[in-house]
Amino acid sequence: MLDKTYDPKEIEARRYPEWESAGAFTAHPESTRPPYCIVIPPPNVTGSLHMGHALDNTLQDILIRWRRMKGDDVLWQPGTDHAGIATQMVVVRNLEQEGIGLAVEGAVKTDANKKLLSREEFLAKVWEWKAYSGGTITGQLRRLGASCDWSRERFTMDEGLSKAVLKVFVDLHKAGLIYKDNRLVNWDPKMLTAISDLEVESREVRGSLWYFKYPIEGSPDEFITVATTRPETMLGDTGVAVHADDPKWKHLIGKHAILPLVGRRIPIVADEYSDPEKGSGAVKITPAHDFNDFEVGRRHKLEAISIFDKFARLNDKVPEKYRGLDRFDARKKIVAEMEELGLLDKIEPHTHQVPYGDRGGVPVEPFLTEQWYADAKKLAEAPIAAARDGRVTFVPERGRDDFFRWMENIEPWCISRQLWWGHQIPAWYGPDKKVFVALSEEEAKADALKHYGKDVALERDPDVLDTWFSSALWPFSTLGWPDQTAALAKYYPTNVLVTGWDILFFWVARMMMMGMHFMPDVPFRTVYLHGLVTDEKGQKMSKSKGNVVDPLELIDKYGADALRFTMTSLAASTAGRLRFSSARVEGSRNFATKLWNATRFAEMNGAALPKDFDPASAKLIVNKWVLGELARANTAIDKALTDFRLNEAATALYEFIWGIVCDWYVELSKPVLQGTDGPDKDETRAVTAFVLRETVKLLHPVMPFITEELWDKLGHRADHGALIGQPWPAPAATDAAADAEIGWLVKLISDIRSARAELNVPAGAKLKLLVVGGNDVTAKRLDTHGAAIERLARIEGIEAAATAPKAALQIVVGEATYALPVGEVIDLKTEGVRLQKEIKKLADEVAKIDAKLGNAAFVSRAPEEVVEEQRERRQQAEQTRARLSTALERLGA
RNA sequence: GGGCGCGUAGCUCAGCGGUAGAGCACUGUCUUGACAUGGCAGGGGUCACAGGUUCAAUCCCUGUCGCGCCCA
Numbered sequence: 001m002l003d004k005t006y007d008p009k010e011i012e013a014r015r016y017p018e019w020e021s022a023g024a025f026t027a028h029p030e031s032t033r034p035p036y037c038i039v040i041p042p043p044n045v046t047g048s049l050h051m052g053h054a055l056d057n058t059l060q061d062i063l064i065r066w067r068r069m070k071g072d073d074v075l076w077q078p079g080t081d082h083a084g085i086a087t088q089m090v091v092v093r094n095l096e097q098e099g100i101g102l103a104v105e106g107a108v109k110t111d112a113n114k115k116l117l118s119r120e121e122f123l124a125k126v127w128e129w130k131a132y133s134g135g136t137i138t139g140q141l142r143r144l145g146a147s148c149d150w151s152r153e154r155f156t157m158d159e160g161l162s163k164a165v166l167k168v169f170v171d172l173h174k175a176g177l178i179y180k181d182n183r184l185v186n187w188d189p190k191m192l193t194a195i196s197d198l199e200v201e202s203r204e205v206r207g208s209l210w211y212f213k214y215p216i217e218g219s220p221d222e223f224i225t226v227a228t229t230r231p232e233t234m235l236g237d238t239g240v241a242v243h244a245d246d247p248k249w250k251h252l253i254g255k256h257a258i259l260p261l262v263g264r265r266i267p268i269v270a271d272e273y274s275d276p277e278k279g280s281g282a283v284k285i286t287p288a289h290d291f292n293d294f295e296v297g298r299r300h301k302l303e304a305i306s307i308f309d310k311f312a313r314l315n316d317k318v319p320e321k322y323r324g325l326d327r328f329d330a331r332k333k334i335v336a337e338m339e340e341l342g343l344l345d346k347i348e349p350h351t352h353q354v355p356y357g358d359r360g361g362v363p364v365e366p367f368l369t370e371q372w373y374a375d376a377k378k379l380a381e382a383p384i385a386a387a388r389d390g391r392v393t394f395v396p397e398r399g400r401d402d403f404f405r406w407m408e409n410i411e412p413w414c415i416s417r418q419l420w421w422g423h424q425i426p427a428w429y430g431p432d433k434k435v436f437v438a439l440s441e442e443e444a445k446a447d448a449l450k451h452y453g454k455d456v457a458l459e460r461d462p463d464v465l466d467t468w469f470s471s472a473l474w475p476f477s478t479l480g481w482p483d484q485t486a487a488l489a490k491y492y493p494t495n496v497l498v499t500g501w502d503i504l505f506f507w508v509a510r511m512m513m514m515g516m517h518f519m520p521d522v523p524f525r526t527v528y529l530h531g532l533v534t535d536e537k538g539q540k541m542s543k544s545k546g547n548v549v550d551p552l553e554l555i556d557k558y559g560a561d562a563l564r565f566t567m568t569s570l571a572a573s574t575a576g577r578l579r580f581s582s583a584r585v586e587g588s589r590n591f592a593t594k595l596w597n598a599t600r601f602a603e604m605n606g607a608a609l610p611k612d613f614d615p616a617s618a619k620l621i622v623n624k625w626v627l628g629e630l631a632r633a634n635t636a637i638d639k640a641l642t643d644f645r646l647n648e649a650a651t652a653l654y655e656f657i658w659g660i661v662c663d664w665y666v667e668l669s670k671p672v673l674q675g676t677d678g679p680d681k682d683e684t685r686a687v688t689a690f691v692l693r694e695t696v697k698l699l700h701p702v703m704p705f706i707t708e709e710l711w712d713k714l715g716h717r718a719d720h721g722a723l724i725g726q727p728w729p730a731p732a733a734t735d736a737a738a739d740a741e742i743g744w745l746v747k748l749i750s751d752i753r754s755a756r757a758e759l760n761v762p763a764g765a766k767l768k769l770l771v772v773g774g775n776d777v778t779a780k781r782l783d784t785h786g787a788a789i790e791r792l793a794r795i796e797g798i799e800a801a802a803t804a805p806k807a808a809l810q811i812v813v814g815e816a817t818y819a820l821p822v823g824e825v826i827d828l829k830t831e832g833v834r835l836q837k838e839i840k841k842l843a844d845e846v847a848k849i850d851a852k853l854g855n856a857a858f859v860s861r862a863p864e865e866v867v868e869e870q871r872e873r874r875q876q877a878e879q880t881r882a883r884l885s886t887a888l889e890r891l892g893a
Numbered sequence: 894g895g896g897c898g899c900g901u902a903g904c905u906c907a908g909c910g911g912u913a914g915a916g917c918a919c920u921g922u923c924u925u926g927a928c929a930u931g932g933c934a935g936g937g938g939u940c941a942c943a944g945g946u947u948c949a950a951u952c953c954c955u956g957u958c959g960c961g962c963c964c965a
Contacts (some may be wrong), residue, residue, distance in 0.1 A: 006928070048943095202965085328930075353965085381894085398897070402963075405896070409964090499964085536905075538961075556926070558930095572907065576962050579905060583917055590930045601927030651915075666927070674926085710905095757934040763923050768932075791925090844910080852911095857948040866911055866949090 002603060002713060006596035008559025008589075012705045014721040018710075025147045025723045027075035029486040029559060036072035038064060039149060039524075041499045041507070045080035045155060046133045048086055049140035051499060051541060051580060057569040057644055059354045059530065060498045061146050065701035066496075066641050068147070069728035078148035080128075082157040084422035084467040085191060085359050091126050091421070102420070104192065106311065119420050120461075126421050127464050140552060142821050145560050145704045146677050147724070151486075154478045156470040157423065164477035166439050167421045168518065177375045177517075178415070185414050186292050187367030189312035189327075190360035190466075193418035194371050196466060200364055200507050201354040204446045211280055211345035212338055214240060214257040217265060217563065223227065224249060224257055224268060225345050227279025229352055230289075231338070232330040232514060235318040236307040239285035241296055244270040245711035246281050258556040261334065262319060262345050269300045273554060278343075288368045306368045310418075327365070344401040352818050372416035372463070376513070380407040383512035383522075392512070392522045393758055399504065403727030406505045413510075415466045422464030422739065429459050467879050472510035496644075496736075497524040500532055501576055509742060528644050534577045554585050561703035562589035565650060578720055579796050591654060592706050595699070598662050600687045607671040608715075609689040615732060620672070620680060623687040625742040626665045628734035629656060630691055634733045637698055653699050661691065671787035681706035689714065692728050744814065745785050751811045752793040752820065758834055759822075760807060766796035767820040772804050774816035795820075803890070810835065810887035812880045817887055827890060835888045842881035849874040 020023065027037075033112040038060050043053060045617050056838045100156040101113030103120055106661055109116060116329035118123065134155075141148065154161060158851045172178040185194040213223035224240055237259050239328040242249035274283050274295050279549070287297025287304035297304055309315045312327045322330055340345045357364045384407050386392050416425060428436045428444040432451065438444040441458070448456055465762075473481070475497075493515075497508060508527055513522030534540055542548065554563045565588035570578045581604065615627050633656035665688075672684045693716060696707040700723055711723035714731075720726060761767070769789070771782065779800070787800050804819030806811055809831055811818050849870050852858050859867055 002927090004928080021923095198913085254933090392921095402897075406963080502897045505963095532962095570906090581905065581917085584905080586930075587916055594928065597928035597931085604927065651907075654915085662928085663932090753933060754935085757922075763933080764925085794925090835897050848912095852949080855948065859948080862911075869911080 002596065002600040004597075005598075006559075006593050008561060008592070008705060009556070012145075012560055012710045014557075015705050015708050016145065017299075019147065019148065019722065019724055022722065024717065024722060025076070025149045025569060027487070027491075028073050028147045029075075029490045031073045033071060033073040034063075035075065035495075036067040037075045037077065037494040038496055039077040039478060039494055039604040040079065041497075041503070042079045042081040042156065042471060042474065043087055043137045043141075044083035045130055045137070046083070046090060049137055049144070049551050051549055053137075053141070053393065054144060054563060055533050055567045056498060056500065057141055057144055057146050057532060058530070058564045059571055061144070061564075061704075062568065062646060062649075063496065063498070063641065063702040063867055064147055065704060065724065066704055066728065068700075069269060069697065069700070069726060071727060073486070073490075075152070077152060077154070077491075077494075078138070078141070078150060079154035079474075079478055080134065080156070080423065081467065082155065082350045084194070084417060084419055084464060084665045085108050085195075085448040086467075087129075087423040088419050089191070089359060091122075091129050095125065103517055106309075122420055122473050126504040132759070142344070143552065143555055143560060145472065145564065145702070148673075152478070154591070159474070160480065160557075161470060161477045163500075164473050164481055167482050168384045168428055168469075168514065170437055170439055172374065177378055178338045178437075179375070180370055180837050181373050181412070182370045184291055184366045185371055186355065186364040187310070187312075187369070188357035188360040188362065188364050189308075189310065189356060190380045191308055194367070194416060195357055195364065196394070196412050196414050196468075197358075199358050203289050203356050203357050204351060205354040206349065206351050207354070209279060209348040209350035210335060210338075211347070212284070213258070213343045214260060214284075216252065217256040217345075218253075218466060223251055223343075224282050225280040226284040227283055229350060230331070231334045232314075232327050233286040233289045233307070234284060235262055235314065235330075236286045236288050236300040236305045237262075237284045238264070238287060238297065238305060239266050239300060240268045240282055240304070241271040241274045241300075242268060243272070243274045244275045246274070246276040248276065249282050249680060260341060260565070261337060265726075267300070267302070269296075269302075271296050271299065287385060289366050291770060293694055294366070296368075302548075303401070304368055307751060308367065310367075310491060310606065312365050324582055326635060328451050329471065347777045371408075371414050372427075373412040374415050374469075376410040376413040379513035380410050380509075381602050382516035383407060384510065385518060388513070388520050390550060392524065393526050394884070395526060395528045399501070399527060400770055402501075402504060403509065407509060415469050416461075417466055418462075418465040421465050421468055425463050426462040426519075430456050452501070463649075468506055468510055468648065471507055473518075475511055475819055480636075480715065481518070486593055492519060493521045494522070494524045496526040496528050498528045498530070501529050502532060504529065507795055513638050528646075531576045531578045532611070536579050536581045538577055538579055549580060550581065552635075553823075554582065559592065559705070561592050561706050562586075565702055568646050568650040570647070572645065572834065587735055591658065592703065594662055595657055595695075596706065596710070598657070598666055599692055599714065602668055602692055602800055603713070605685065605688070607673075607685045607688040607692070611621055613686045613690060615687065615690055618683055620683055620687075621738050622668045622672075623683060624661065624735045624738035626687065627732060628692055628738060629660045629665075630694055631659075631731040631734050632656075634694070634698060634729055638731070650702060653702065654806045657695060657699070661695065664742075665691070668742075668745070668785075669789045673855060675787070688697075694839060695727050697726055698721060700724070707807065709840045740782075741781060744781060745788065748811075748813045749789060749792045750817070751813060752789075752795070752809075752818070755809045755811050755820070755834070756794070759827075759830055761809070761822060766794050767809075767822060769793075769798045770801035770804060770808070770819040770821065771798065772801055772817040772819060773798065778816050786818070806891065808891075810884070810891070812883040812887065815879070817883050821886075832888060832891055833883055836893065838889065839884050840879055842877045842884070845877045846874055846881065 021788055064074050068074045099112060099114045101107055101116050103118050180609055186200050188195050206227055209227050209229055211225050211227050213225050216222040226240055240257050251270045256265050257266050257268055261267050273292060285293045285296050285302060287294045287302055288306040305317050307314055307317050314325045314330050315320045316323055355364045426437060430448055436447045438446040438447060444458055448458055475494050476492055479491055481488055511523045511619035551563060551701055562585050566584045618624050633652050636652040637649045669684050672680050696710050700707040708723045711717055789795055805821050805822055808819040808821045852870055
C-alpha cells in the first residue's frame with residue numbers, strides 16, 4: 001500500500017543511481033536504431049546549478065527521455081567547460097584570501113600578497129580546485145534527474161578536446177583564417193587581458209562632458225573648443241576633427257592646434273564623424289584609445305599614441321609629471337590643470353554609455369596591442385547559408401533573424417587572452433619574432449630548422465585561447481573528432497541544441513562557424529532558444545541583489561519532479577524572461593501528490609492489468625470515454641513535444657491527470673469498483689490500471705522520478721523492466737458516442753451541484769431527482785449512470801415524473817427538465833431569481849446569435865459550418881431557455 | 894539612434910480570426926473510505942489605447958503610449 005503522501009526525497013535518491021548503474025542513459029552507436037543526440041551546454045566545471053541550468057537541462061531531459069521511449073538511440077552528451085576567465089578569477093580570489101598573488105609582469109609582493117605564484121604553480125592550483133569542486137555541478141544535474149550518458153562525459157581541457165583545439169587552430173592558421181594583428185582591442189585593465197566584443201557590456205553612466213579650449217597655432221587668442229567625456233585621453237590626442245560644413249569651425253580646417261599640457265602640434269581635419277549638433281561640434285581625436293577615433297585617425301593618417309600601460313596607468317609617452325597615474329586620477333589632475341590654465345570652457349552633466357568588462361567589472365580600455373584573431377566574417381558565410389536554406393532552423397523563428405543580424409555584421413574575433421588558465425596557443429617565436437604555428441613544439445622546431453637552416457631557441461606564445469574557442473568545437477570534439485569515431489559518424493549533426501538567448505552569439509554562432517568548417521554539415525538541425533529565468537519582479541537573479549533562488553533548495557523542499565514540471569510550464573513565454581515564483585513549484589508538488597493518490601486509490605480498489613487485456617474490448621461507456629481521453633492527451637503531448645511547445649505538453653498532462661482522471665474518472669468508476677463483483681468491475685479495474693500505466697509513461701519525460709516509482713509500485717517493473725526504457729504509447733481511437741454521453745453526464749452532475757450550492761442546500765442533504773420530459777435515450781443513460789449521479793450529485797432515487805412539484809430546484813439539460821424537490825428547505829424566491837438569471841443569460845446569447853444570423857453578409861460569406869454551428873447553438877440555447885421559463889412558471893404557480 | 898519582443902482576471906502567464914482560459918490569491922461550503930499538498934461551488938476581464946482590413950478581431954495591419962531585451 002502506498003503511503004498517504006508522496007515523499008520525493010527518498011525516492012529520488014534511490015531511483016537515479018538505479019538508472020545510472022543499469023546503463024539506462026547509455027548511448028549505443030553500434031545499434032541500428034536511429035540516432036537522437038543533444039550536446040549539453042557545458043556548465044562551468046567549478047560552478048554550481050542555478051535556475052537557468054535547471055530550466056535548460058529540464059527541457060533537454062524531456063526531449064531525451066521522450067525520444068528514448070520513442071525508440072531512438074539517444075545520446076545526451078554531457079561535460080563541463082574550463083571557463084577560462086571565470087575559473088581563473090575564482091582561484092585568484094581564493095588565493096588572495098591566503099595572501100597569495102600571481103607572478104604576472106609588473107606584480108609586486110605586498111602585505112596582501114606575500115607570495116607570488118609562477119604560471120606552473122598557479123595552474124597546479126587551478127587543477128587542484130577543479131578536482132575539488134569539479135564534481136559539484138554534475139552531481140547537481142543528477143539530482144535534477146538529467147539522463148546524460150555520463151560514461152561519455154568530457155571536459156574542454158581533457159586530452160582529446162585539447163587535441164581538437166590544437167588541430168583547429170593550426171588548420172585555420174594554415175588556411176589564413178587565424179592571424180595575428182595589431183589593432184584596437186577591448187582591454188580589461190583589471191583582468192589584464194584582451195576580451196572580445198561580446199564580453200563587453202555597456203552601462204549607462206552619469207558623467208560629465210568637459211569642454212576644453214585648444215589654442216590655434218599662430219593665432220594666440222584663438223581657440224577651438226572640443227567636448228570630451230574622457231579628459232585623460234587628451235594626452236594622446238593627435239588631431240581635432242570638425243564637420244566640413246560646420247560654420248563655427250570650418251575656417252580652421254587645415255590649421256593646427258597646440259595640444260595643451262603636452263605642446264604637441266595637431267592638425268584640424270574635416271571628418272563626417274563630427275556632428276555639429278553634438279557638444280561643441282569639434283572632437284578631439286585619440287586614435288589609440290577610442291574605436292571611432294581610430295578610424296578617423298586612419299582616414300587622416302594621424303599618429304596613434306598609446307598612453308596607457310596594461311593597468312591603464314599613464315606610461316612614458318606622456319609628460320613626466322603624469323606618468324604612473326591611474327586613468328581616473330589623471331582625469332582629475334588634467335581637468336584641474338586645464339582650469340588653472342583658463343582652458344576649461346565649461347562642464348556639462350552628461351549621461352552616456354561606458355563599456356565595462358563583463359568579468360572584471362571595470363571600464364574597458366580600447367588598447368592597441370597585437371592579438372590573435374579569427375576571420376569571423378569568412379567563417380560566418382557557410383552558417384549564414386545554412387540558416388538561409390533551412391539546414392538549421394530556429395525555435396522560435398525570430399532567433400534566425402537575430403542570428404543573421406549578428407553574423408552579417410560580424411567583426412574579427414579576438415581569440416587570444418592574457419590568462420594562464422586555458423588552451424595555450426600553439427605558436428612559437430624565433431629570435432626574430434617569426435611565428436611558427438604547429439601541433440607540437442617538435443613540429444614547430446622542425447619548421448624553424450627548415451626556415452633558419454639551424455637550430456634556434458623558440459619561445460612559446462604565453463597567451464591562451466578564448467574559452468568559447470574550445471566550446472565552439474563541442475558538438476564534434478566531444479564525439480571524438482579529429483578521430484573518425486563511430487559516435488561522430490552516428491550522432492553528428494546533432495538533433496537539437498537547447499540554450500538561452502543570451503549565448504546565441506557567444507556559443508551557438510561559433511559552433512555553427514566551426515562545425516561547418518570542419519565537418520560536412522551543420523552541428524545541429526534545430527536551435528531551441530528559451531528565455532532567462534528571473535525573479536517574480538522580472539529582475540535578473542544575482543547574488544548582489546540577493547534575489548537568487550537555489551534550485552537545490554527547491555528540490556529538497558518539493559522534489560525534483562515538481563521543479564521540473566514548473567520549469568516546463570514556464571518554458572512557453574515568447575518573451576525574453578521567465579518570471580519564477582516558488583508558489584508554482586508548490587503547485588507542481590501538489591500535482592505529484594494528486595497523481596500519487598489516484599494511484600493509491602487504484603491500488604486500494606484492486607486495479608490490476610490482466611496479461612492479455614485489450615483496451616479496445618472495453619464495454620462500459622465510462623471506460624470507453626476515459627480511454628478516448630487518454631488517446632487525446634497522448635496525441636496532444638506528442639504534438640507539443642514535436643513542436644517544442646513543452647509548456648503545452650505540461651498543460652495537457654495536468655488537465656488529463658487532474659481534470660479528467662482524478663476529477664471524473666475516479667469518481668465515476670467508484671460505484672462500479674465498490675459495487676458487486678462481476679465483469680463490469682473486472683473491466684473497470686483493468687481500465688483503471690491501464691490508464692494509470694499509460695499515464696505514467698506519458699508523464700515520465702517531465703516527472704521521471706515519481707513515474708518510475710509508480711510504475712514499480714503498480715507492478716509493471718517485474719514484467720517489463722524500468723519505465724525509462726519502455727516504448728512510448730501510440731494513441732488509440734476516440735469514441736464520439738461515449739464522449740457525448742459522458743459530456744451529458746458531467747453537465748447534469750455539475751448543474752445539479754451548482755443549483756444546490758447556489759440555493760444553499762446543505763451539502764449532506766440527499767434529494768430525489770424527478771425527470772420531466774426525458775426521452776428514451778435519456779432514460780437509458782439515467783439507468784446506466786444512476787449510481788454515479790446519486791453519489792456525485794447527492795441524490796437518493798431517480799424517477800420519471802409528468803410534472804415538477806412546486807417546491808423544487810429545476811435544471812434543464814438537453815430535452816429534459818430535472819426537478820429536485822426540497823420541501824421547505826429552501827427559499828423559493830431565491831430559486832426564482834436563480835432561474836431568471838439563467839434565462840437572461842440564455843436570452844442574451846440567443847439575441848447575440850440572432851444579430852449574427854440576421855446579418856446577410858455573415859450568412860452568405862462565412863463558411864457554411866460556422867453558420868450551421870451558430871444555428872445549432874441558437875436552437876440549443878432557445879430550447880433550454882424555453883424549458884427554464886416553463887420551470888419558472890411552475891415555481892410561481 | 895537602430896532592431897526585436899511584451900502590455901489578457903488582484904499576481905504570474907497560456908491562448909492568437911468564429912462561445913475569453915489556467916495556476917496562485919480571494920469568497921462560501923464540506924473532514925463523503927484516494928488525496929485538506931484535498932473536494933464541491935463561486936466572484937473577478939471595454940484582452941493598453943486609437944484607427945484600419947474582414948461577414949467576424951484579444952488574435953492580422955498601421956499608429957500612439959507604457960515596459961523589457963539586444964545592438965550602436
